[in-house]
Amino acid sequence: MSVLVIKGLTVEVTTEDGPKEILRGVDLTVKAGEIHALMGPNGSGKSTLAYAIAGHPKYTITGGQVSLDGQDVLEMSVDERARAGLFLAMQYPVEVPGVSISNFLRTSITAIRGEAPNLRHWIKELKESMAGLQIDPQFAERNVNEGFSGGERKRTEILQMELINPKIAVLDETDSGLDVDALRVVSEGINRVCAKGETGVLLITHFTRILKYVKPDFVHVFYDGRIVREGGPELADDIEANGYAQYVTA
Amino acid sequence: MTEVKEREVAIVPPKDHTPVVRSLDPSDFPTPTSRDEEFRFTPMPRLHNLHQGNVVATGSMAIAVNKVAGSRFEIAGAKSTDRIGFTDKIAAGAWSQLETVSTLTIEANQNLSESVIVSIVGSGAVAFGQLDINVEKFASAVVIVDHIGAATYAGNIDINVADGGAVTVVSLQDWDASALHLAQHRITLGKDASVKHVSVTLGGDVVRILPSVHYAAPGGQAELIGLYFAGAGQHTEHRLFVDHSEANCRSNVVYKGALDGEDAHTVWVGDVLIRANAIGTDTYEINRNLVLSGGGRADSVPNLEIETGEIVGAGHASTTGRFDDEQLFYLQSRGINEEEARKLVLRGFFEDLLGQIAVPEINDRVRDSIEARLGGRI
Numbered sequence: 103m104s105v106l107v108i109k110g111l112t113v114e115v116t117t118e119d120g121p122k123e124i125l126r127g128v129d130l131t132v133k134a135g136e137i138h139a140l141m142g143p144n145g146s147g148k149s150t151l152a153y154a155i156a157g158h159p160k161y162t163i164t165g166g167q168v169s170l171d172g173q174d175v176l177e178m179s180v181d182e183r184a185r186a187g188l189f190l191a192m193q194y195p196v197e198v199p200g201v202s203i204s205n206f207l208r209t210s211i212t213a214i215r216g217e218a219p220n221l222r223h224w225i226k227e228l229k230e231s232m233a234g235l236q237i238d239p240q241f242a243e244r245n246v247n248e249g250f251s252g253g254e255r256k257r258t259e260i261l262q263m264e265l266i267n268p269k270i271a272v273l274d275e276t277d278s279g280l281d282v283d284a285l286r287v288v289s290e291g292i293n294r295v296c297a298k299g300e301t302g303v304l305l306i307t308h309f310t311r312i313l314k315y316v317k318p319d320f321v322h323v324f325y326d327g328r329i330v331r332e333g334g335p336e337l338a339d340d341i342e343a344n345g346y347a348q349y350v351t352a
Numbered sequence: 353m354t355e356v357k358e359r360e361v362a363i364v365p366p367k368d369h370t371p372v373v374r375s376l377d378p379s380d381f382p383t384p385t386s387r388d389e390e391f392r393f394t395p396m397p398r399l400h401n402l403h404q405g406n407v408v409a410t411g412s413m414a415i416a417v418n419k420v421a422g423s424r425f426e427i428a429g430a431k432s433t434d435r436i437g438f439t440d441k442i443a444a445g446a447w448s449q450l451e452t453v454s455t456l457t458i459e460a461n462q463n464l465s466e467s468v469i470v471s472i473v474g475s476g477a478v479a480f481g482q483l484d485i486n487v488e489k490f491a492s493a494v495v496i497v498d499h500i501g502a503a504t505y506a507g508n509i510d511i512n513v514a515d516g517g518a519v520t521v522v523s524l525q526d527w528d529a530s531a532l533h534l535a536q537h538r539i540t541l542g543k544d545a546s547v548k549h550v551s552v553t554l555g556g557d558v559v560r561i562l563p564s565v566h567y568a569a570p571g572g573q574a575e576l577i578g579l580y581f582a583g584a585g586q587h588t589e590h591r592l593f594v595d596h597s598e599a600n601c602r603s604n605v606v607y608k609g610a611l612d613g614e615d616a617h618t619v620w621v622g623d624v625l626i627r628a629n630a631i632g633t634d635t636y637e638i639n640r641n642l643v644l645s646g647g648g649r650a651d652s653v654p655n656l657e658i659e660t661g662e663i664v665g666a667g668h669a670s671t672t673g674r675f676d677d678e679q680l681f682y683l684q685s686r687g688i689n690e691e692e693a694r695k696l697v698l699r700g701f702f703e704d705l706l707g708q709i710a711v712p713e714i715n716d717r718v719r720d721s722i723e724a725r726l727g728g729r730i
């Protein structure tokens with residue numbers, strides 16, 4: 103059973119006025135089979151946490167530890183982290199002109215699995231996953247995220263998650279920008295991966311509506327660079343009803 | 353590739369396009385300097401003085417050709433002065449140092465079943481060359497001119513396509529890192545003749561190729577394709593001139609280049625002139641550059657001059673994109689290592705162009721050479 107352990111994580115970014123601390127000591131443990139929701143106001147540092155776990159070079163780790171199954175994640179390069187089993191669905195997936203989705207996915211899967219997939223199986227697997235997420239098969243030949251709508255990008259992120267089948271997936275506002283039908287389709291995709299019990303999910307969101315489909319085991323309230331409150335699904339309803347103001351003094 | 357910009361370049365008013373000097377004698381030309389428009393991007397100190405027009409050869413290139421039915425190759429034929437002059441001191445200097453000329457003839461009405469491969473191999477010497485490719489009436493062929501090895505080489509190619517002829521000429525510059533290669537490729541098209549001229553420049557310290565297209569009669573078609581890759585410190589320059597002087601001719605120019613590493617410098621200049629009598633002209637030119645890493649510089653200057661309104665179409669575009677850290681992060685976050693990520697992007701960038709070149713013999717070779725050069729391993 104995989105486990106991601108984050109302890110006392112502090113992170114800063116470089117700004118024009120010098121370094122700025124964004125994460126002020128994050129403690130969080132996510133195990134395979136668990137779904138954790140992370141909720142917090144704009145600018146509280148949720149994406150920073152997600153990027154820091156994935157290893158984005160813009161974020162400097164100033165303290166604390168991150169480990170995956172006992173291995174030091176912070177020592178790994180970005181691609182090593184992915185191959186170790188970490189996955190990040192980005193809030194703003196990046197366009198990569200000139201590289202088709204099918205080429206990109208095949209290269210990614212080859213890297214993650216350590217060998218090129220059998221071509222016939224791979225085509226079938228890709229088709230099925232795309233169909234499950236109601237992605238037009240023609241998207242396979244389009245360039246990565248180029249000209250994709252917001253919702254199309256999010257579906258494609260979950261397509262990648264499904265194919266990669268990571269140990270730990272951090273989903274950064276995957277629900278934002280999805281219409282009601284897409285929200286259901288994407289949620290089902292997430293649940294398909296979770297149902298295998300091999301993946302732990304950290305779901306960053308502003309809204310409880312996705313939590314109606316993807317049922318969290320734990321809810322964490324993020325405020326000013328740290329987790330200020332933890333609880334069960336009821337916490338999400340409380341936030342929706344009363345906002346974050348109640349945690350300001352926490 | 354996030355900062356892609358389409359550039360509009362002002363149409364320059366018509367001027368007299370006759371070259372100031374056209375001659376076989378280098379002493380007829382002033383010595384070029386970087387103040388001259390034609391040389392403003394060129395690193396003159398790295399030209400081994402070839403621009404002085406009087407450097408003496410210290411050796412020669414090894415030339416080999418496969419035998420293909422319907423073609424003839426004369427490796428060292430007599431020099432005749434009955435030919436059109438060159439347009440700069442470098443080319444005329446090369447000619448003046450030569451004792452013989454190599455000529456490839458594609459015989460009339462022959463449709464060659466196999467590519468003719470002319471390999472030109474340098475072994476480090478200063479050398480000069482003149483290759484004439486004569487495609488006779490209604491002949492068709494694919495010719496690959498493969499430049500490899502190390503050399504300080506000024507070698508010109510004249511491509512003459514007679515009425516109804518059709519030729520693909522691929523000039524491959526796959527030199528060792530130290531090479532200097534300067535060349536004029538002069539293409540002349542007869543009535544309804546067509547050419548696909550492909551310049552692939554991958555290796556060498558400085559490579560400067562000047563392809564030009566001249567229409568001797570109406571109905572000619574020219575497709576000019578270029579693929580270049582410049583690693584750290586390399587200078588790769590392509591200056592094109594398409595002279596639409598006849599009615600109902602077409603030209604299409606597609607050049608794509610990638611830069612990888614510090615001080616990689618690429619230059620693409622595309623001059624297209626539609627003269628007053630060239631009614632029914634259809635022309636388009638595009639140059640795309642991709643900066644993969646480092647502080648490379650891609651100069652791109654499309655230049656279209658139109659002296660008649662009675663044309664089918666005329667256009668140009670130029671874009672320069674950068675493979676940025678966000679793209680790299682995205683690919684890496686999917687398990688793809690940095691080197692593989694660059695390869696993936698580069699392959700994607702050149703793939704459609706390799707499809708357009710459509711000479712299967714060179715596709716794998718070009719792909720492999722680029723990937724080997726990626727990250728500066730050659």
Ligand SMILES: Nc1ncnc2c1ncn2[C@@H]1O[C@H](COP(=O)(O)OP(=O)(O)OP(=O)(O)O)[C@@H](O)[C@H]1O
Nearest residue numbers: 115116117122124143144145146147148149150151
């Ligand atoms: N380069 C930077 N310079 C200055 N501030 C930065 C920089 N990068 C991030 N920040 C700040 O860090 C804080 C946390 O940003 P982050 O994107 O992690 O927030 P978030 O919780 O994901 O917000 P949202 O809900 O809006 O997505 C913000 O206040 C942001 O402005």
Ligand SMILES: [Mg+2]
Nearest residue numbers: 148149150193
């Ligand atoms: Mg965010």
